[in-house]
Amino acid sequence: MNDLPTPLQRITLGGGCFWCLEAVFERVRGVAHVESGYCNGESLDPSYEQVCSGNSGHAEVVRIDFDPAQVSLVDLLHVFFAIHDPTTLNRQGADVGSQYRSGIYVHGDAQLTEAQQVLAEVRRAYPGQVVTELMPERNYWPAEGYHQHYYANHPEQAYCAFVVAAKVDKFTSTFKRLLRD
Numbered sequence: 001m002n003d004l005p006t007p008l009q010r011i012t013l014g015g016g017c018f019w020c021l022e023a024v025f026e027r028v029r030g031v032a033h034v035e036s037g038y039c040n041g042e043s044l045d046p047s048y049e050q051v052c053s054g055n056s057g058h059a060e061v062v063r064i065d066f067d068p069a070q071v072s073l074v075d076l077l078h079v080f081f082a083i084h085d086p087t088t089l090n091r092q093g094a095d096v097g098s099q100y101r102s103g104i105y106v107h108g109d110a111q112l113t114e115a116q117q118v119l120a121e122v123r124r125a126y127p128g129q130v131v132t133e134l135m136p137e138r139n140y141w142p143a144e145g146y147h148q149h150y151y152a153n154h155p156e157q158a159y160c161a162f163v164v165a166a167k168v169d170k171f172t173s174t175f176k177r178l179l180r181d
Contacts, residue, residue, distance in 0.1 A: 008032055009068055011076060012039055012105035012137040014059035015084030016092025020164050021062040023151035024083050024171045029180045030070025035063045036143040036150070039105055045141050054097045061105065063140065073111060075178060077104065077118040082174055083167045086122060087129040093163065102130075105137035112136075 015021055018036040025034045038051050041058030050056045066076060084092055086102045104119065106112045115134055123130045142148075151164045172179060 007067055007069055008065050009073070009111075010063060010065050010107050011073060011111060012037075012061050012063045012107070012140065013076075013080050014039070014061040014101060014103040014105065015080060015086075016060070016095050016100045016102075017159075017163070018060040018062050018143065018147065019150040019160065020083065020092075020167045021080075022149070023160075023164050023168050024079065025062060025064050025076070026149070026152070027168065027171065027180050028066075028071055028076070028079065028175075028178050030067045030178075031064055031076075031180075032067060033063075033065040036147045037061055037063055037141055038099075038143060039137050039140040040103065040135065041139055044139070048144055048147065051099050052097065054099060056099075058099060058139070058141075059101050059103050059105075060099050060143075061103070061137075061140075063137075071178060073114050074118055075175075077115060079171060079175055079178065080104075081118070081122050083171055086132040087126055089131045102132040104132060104134045106134070107137060 022034050038058035039061050041056040043056045046056040051058045090098045090101050092100050104115045151160050
């Protein structure tokens with residue numbers, strides 16, 4: 001369940017490096033807050049190094065707080081599936097490991113139902129290929145401070161300039177109607 005003031009809702013998404021997801025979702029109209037973090041692993045309060053080792057079981061994720069009167073969960077999930085590859089197991093581009101898995105981590109039954117519907121659409125488009133996991137968020141921990149707003153703070157860094165910027169460009173050209181003013 002969401003512990004947010006009405007009317008905000010929360011969804012947690014994993015689709016490779018959290019810097020990419022964060023940079024895109026910070027540009028979406030109706031998104032109030034995006035936080036990079038780790039979820040659905042076993043260890044408590046994992047460090048970036050522990051998550052990158054693949055031994056903690058956590059996925060790199062972003063927690064997105066949004067106003068459903070301005071942007072729907074379905075729209076957020078369409079953006080999510082457009083900016084990452086849901087058919088590669090534990091990998092996004094050159095980022096390899098279980099921490100980079102594709103996942104939708106829901107906060108409640110209503111979100112689960114909506115996410116199941118969108119995931120079914122994606123599975124019809126890619127029969128037998130989609131590896132995105134769908135489950136409740138558990139054991140969430142915020143990432144270290146230096147990971148927050150990484151692209152905004154380091155656009156010239158090589159990974160940001162080539163990988164993150166390409167995802168941001170894809171979002172801005174594909175989803176003009178969802179761009180923040």
